Amino acid sequence: MTVDAIYADPRLAALYDLFEDDRDDLDAYVAIAADLDARTALDVGCGTGRPG
Numbered sequence: 001m002t003v004d005a006i007y008a009d010p011r012l013a014a015l016y017d018l019f020e021d022d023r024d025d026l027d028a029y030v031a032i033a034a035d036l037d038a039r040t041a042l043d044v045g046c047g048t049g050r051p052g
Contacts, residue, residue: 006012033041 029041032038
């Protein structure tokens with residue numbers, strides 16, 4: 001698998017969170033978790049992740 005050099009820079013994560021911090025979608029996920037009586041959640045595969 002080839003990775004573009006810009007995405008391999010470890011400083012990218014800090015910048016990503018500064019520019020991509022709008023998470024208007026979280027309310028929907030919190031509602032789903034509540035419906036499922038979930039006590040924890042794992043955010044993987046998108047962005048830098050958030051504890052849940």
